Amino acid sequence: MPDLELVSKVCAFGGVLSRYAFHSASLNSRTTFAVFIPRLSDADAARPPTLFFLSGLTCTDENVCQKGGALRACARHNIALVVPDTSPRGSEVPDEDAYDFGQGAGFYLDATAAPFSTHYNMRTFVARELPDVIKANVEKIPIDLSRSSVFGHSMGGHGALCLALSSPGRFRSVSAFAPVCNPTASPWGRKAFDKYLGGADSDLAKSYDATELVRTIEHTFDAPILIDQGANDTFYQTQLFPERFVEAASTTGVTVKYRLHEGYDHSYYFISTFMDDHVEFHAKALAATE
Numbered sequence: 001m002p003d004l005e006l007v008s009k010v011c012a013f014g015g016v017l018s019r020y021a022f023h024s025a026s027l028n029s030r031t032t033f034a035v036f037i038p039r040l041s042d043a044d045a046a047r048p049p050t051l052f053f054l055s056g057l058t059c060t061d062e063n064v065c066q067k068g069g070a071l072r073a074c075a076r077h078n079i080a081l082v083v084p085d086t087s088p089r090g091s092e093v094p095d096e097d098a099y100d101f102g103q104g105a106g107f108y109l110d111a112t113a114a115p116f117s118t119h120y121n122m123r124t125f126v127a128r129e130l131p132d133v134i135k136a137n138v139e140k141i142p143i144d145l146s147r148s149s150v151f152g153h154s155m156g157g158h159g160a161l162c163l164a165l166s167s168p169g170r171f172r173s174v175s176a177f178a179p180v181c182n183p184t185a186s187p188w189g190r191k192a193f194d195k196y197l198g199g200a201d202s203d204l205a206k207s208y209d210a211t212e213l214v215r216t217i218e219h220t221f222d223a224p225i226l227i228d229q230g231a232n233d234t235f236y237q238t239q240l241f242p243e244r245f246v247e248a249a250s251t252t253g254v255t256v257k258y259r260l261h262e263g264y265d266h267s268y269y270f271i272s273t274f275m276d277d278h279v280e281f282h283a284k285a286l287a288a289t290e
Contacts, residue, residue: 056154108159230264
């Protein structure tokens with residue numbers, strides 16, 4: 001396992017927010033992630049359950065920690081928060097001069113098309129490598145990954161839904177703020193899938209589309225799902241399509257709590273307004289006895 005470099009460490013809401021860096025094998029580059037651990041106490045204290053947050057286009061691990069209200073909410077419920085970056089980064093990583101593709105826009109998939117397949121393997125990073133690195137550094141990061149949930153925003157909401165649907169039993173709950181729910185039918189998704197996967201209409205592309213996944217789900221999926229969407233979000237009707245996911249889920253018996261909020265947009269003002277609701281939603285699932 002790679003050595004972790006402590007990038008920064010600050011106290012917040014009675015806990016500690018640390019940022020770590022290491023060389024990722026799946027991303028073939030140096031990457032940074034954040035971990036918030038609430039209520040640090042003695043070594044015999046029970047490790048808190050874990051909530052993963054997947055951020056949206058152009059973001060890093062810092063946005064939700066600084067602007068989303070996540071730390072206060074996680075401290076209140078004694079939940080650890082883990083936030084990866086949104087893509088591989090560095091001078092050696094292929095990029096484009098666009099906010100919706102390349103660095104900052106990894107779409108939480110494993111690229112298969114050159115030159116992106118060498119670095120853009122965010123699905124493997126989030127699903128396997130990052131948890132393995134945390135487990136191997138349990139003395140530095142004393143959190144309980146056996147009790148995990150996942151949520152995200154926009155591109156990260158897409159990532160959270162797809163990751164949970166593709167890994168039944170892995171997460172106790174999943175939620176999303178304004179997720180990209182049908183990327184094979186949206187300009188953001190089609191652009192990314194064409195370049196990362198070699199085509200947006202392939203079966204592979206559909207495996208990274210939450211609406212397609214939930215429509216053809218072949219296993220029992222009983223983790224609760226919460227989706228919040230702002231009605232004044234400029235991307236709501238052109239990029240996100242949350243109602244398509246809700247309708248598809250209803251045909252396969254997957255229950256989704258969907259809330260459309262008048263007046264709210266796509267920003268962190270929206271996210272921070274409903275962050276307490278999402279963390280409380282996950283706290284109930286994480287506290288449940290199996």
